[in-house]
Amino acid sequence: AQSVTQLDSQVPVFEEAPVELRCNYSSSVSVYLFWYVQYPNQGLQLLLKYLSGSTLVKGINGFEAEFNKSQTSFHLRKPSVHISDTAEYFCAVNPSYNTDKLIFGTGTRLQVFP
Amino acid sequence: DTAVSQTPKYLVTQMGNDKSIKCEQNLGHDTMYWYKQDSKKFLKIMFSYNNKELIINETVPNRFSPKSPDKAHLNLHINSLELGDSAVYFCASSQGASGGYEQYFGPGTRLTVT
Numbered sequence: 001a002q003s004v005t006q007l008d009s010q011v012p013v014f015e016e017a018p019v020e021l022r023c024n025y026s027s028s029v030s031v032y033l034f035w036y037v038q039y040p041n042q043g044l045q046l047l048l049k050y051l052s053g054s055t056l057v058k059g060i061n062g063f064e065a066e067f068n069k070s071q072t073s074f075h076l077r078k079p080s081v082h083i084s085d086t087a088e089y090f091c092a093v094n095p096s097y098n099t100d101k102l103i104f105g106t107g108t109r110l111q112v113f114p
Numbered sequence: 115d116t117a118v119s120q121t122p123k124y125l126v127t128q129m130g131n132d133k134s135i136k137c138e139q140n141l142g143h144d145t146m147y148w149y150k151q152d153s154k155k156f157l158k159i160m161f162s163y164n165n166k167e168l169i170i171n172e173t174v175p176n177r178f179s180p181k182s183p184d185k186a187h188l189n190l191h192i193n194s195l196e197l198g199d200s201a202v203y204f205c206a207s208s209q210g211a212s213g214g215y216e217q218y219f220g221p222g223t224r225l226t227v228t
Contacts, residue, residue, distance in 0.1 A: 032214045043118070043204055043219030044157075051214045088155055094213040100145055101170055102217060104157040 002027045002093050004105035012111045015083055021076040021108045023091030032094040033074040034102070035065055039087045047089075050074065061085070086112045117141050118220035120205050126226045127195055135190045135223045137205030145169075146188035147217065148180060149204040157204070163188055164210075192225075200227045 005024045013019050025031060032051050036044040048059025055067040065076045074091060091105040118139045127133050139146060147170075148160040161180045162170035168180070177193045192199060202222045208215040 034216075036219075038155075041222075043206075043221050044217075045219070046216045049214070049216065090157065100147075100162060100164075100208055100210070100213060100215060100217070101159055103159075107155045107157075109155075 002031065002095055002103050004091050004093050004103055006089075006091055006105035006108050008108050009106065010109045010111065012113065013081055014113050016080050018079050019077065019081050019085075019110065021089050021091075021110065023074045023076065023105060025072050025074065025091075025093045027072070027093065027095065029095055033065075033067060034092040034094070035059065035063070035074070035076050036090045036092060036104075037087050038090065038107075044090065047076070081110070081112050083112050083114060085110060118205055118207055118218050120203075120220040120223050122223060123221065124224050124226075126228065128228055129195055129197060131195050132191070132193045133195060133225070134192070135203055135205075135225075137188050137190070137220060139186055139205075139207040139218070139220075141207055141209075141218060143207040143209050143218070144185060145208045145210060145215075146182065146185075147206040147208075148188065148190050149206060149219075151202040151204060151222070153201070161188075161190075195225075195227045197227050200225055 007022045034049045035047040048057045050067045058064045088107045092102045145164045147162045163182045166182045179191045182188045205220040206217040208217045
């Protein structure tokens with residue numbers, strides 16, 4: 001069975017600093033990988049996704065993620081964060097052989113301080 | 115234009131009651147979902163419908179019954195509400211039922227059972 005681990009439940013960072021949110025997954029088959037963001041009191045919004053091809057994926061709001069098959073990781077990065085990036089970030093996997101079922105990690109709360 | 119809408123946004127009710135949450139999407143998508151987000155922000159899929167047909171039914175008590183009158187609507191009816199049903203429920207939709215499609219989420223319905 002597939003699972004997703006987000007090692008950090010909270011990541012505090014100062015504005016304009018770089019940030020990395022970690023995500024590891026376990027799967028014996030190929031997967032599709034996603035990062036979603038949830039701003040306070042809102043639904044989830046897609047940041048970026050990896051389906052195939054280049055392992056470095058660029059998303060919205062200056063975020064990017066790198067797929068590392070050997071380490072089964074899909075870490076999210078941003079070189080310089082803003083106050084407005086404060087939100088909950090979810091990594092998710094979708095077994096490529098299966099239908100549309102998304103399995104989410106437990107989320108990482110990114111708190112950006114001025 | 116709201117892509118995925120849910121009503122109501124907040125729902126406070128007593129144990130034992132029956133309640134419904136409505137969801138509508140105007141994106142022309144074929145697939146719709148219900149997710150439950152608990153107090154620790156953990157997101158878990160409950161149901162998925164493709165073209166009004168149930169394709170994912172996770173281990174959810176049969177007090178929960180989804181109904182899809184047409185492709186644009188997926189409602190969630192809950193019988194005999196329990197304290198543990200308190201959560202935020204998200205509706206989502208996607209273009210297709212195979213993996214890799216972005217899911218678009220509604221704003222959520224916060225259900226509080228007292």
